[in-house]
Amino acid sequence: VQLQASGGGLVQAGGSLRLSCAASGHTFSSYRMGWFRQAPGKEREYVATISWKGSSTYYADSVKGRFTISRDNAKNTVYLQMNILKPEDTAVYYCAAVRSTSDYVTSVLPSGYAYWGQGTLVTVSS
DSSP, X not given: OOEEEEOOEEEETTOOEEEEEEEOSSOGGGEEEEEEEEOTTSOOEEEEEEOTTSOOEEEOTTTTTTEEEEEETTTTEEEEEEOSOOGGXXXXXXXXXXXXXXXXXXXXXXXXXXXXXXXXXXXXXX
C-alpha cells in the first residue's frame, strides 16, 4: 500500500487542523493505521492508532482528548483531527499502515508498521 499524507500547515496555538492520509490499493480496509510525528532533533513519536474497521482507537497520553483518529474505508483515507494545538505539537506527521484484521491497537512502536507516508509538516505558533 502507498500512503500520501496531507493537511499540514501553520496554525496558532489553540487552533485546529485535520490531517488526511490517502492510501492506494483496494485492501485498505485490511490495514491497521497509525499516526506518528517527529519534531526536529527528536525521535519519531507515536500519536494514535485505529483498527481496520475503525471500531478501536488508541492515543498517546500527550494528545488524548485533543486529537481524534478516524477512517473512511470507502475513500481509502485515514484522518487525524487535531484540536487545541500546542507549540509542542509542532512536528512532521507521518501516517503508517500494517496489514491486520485484529482489533489490537496498542502498537506504539514504528517497527510495528510496514508502510509509511512521506509526512506533512505541522507548525504551531505560540
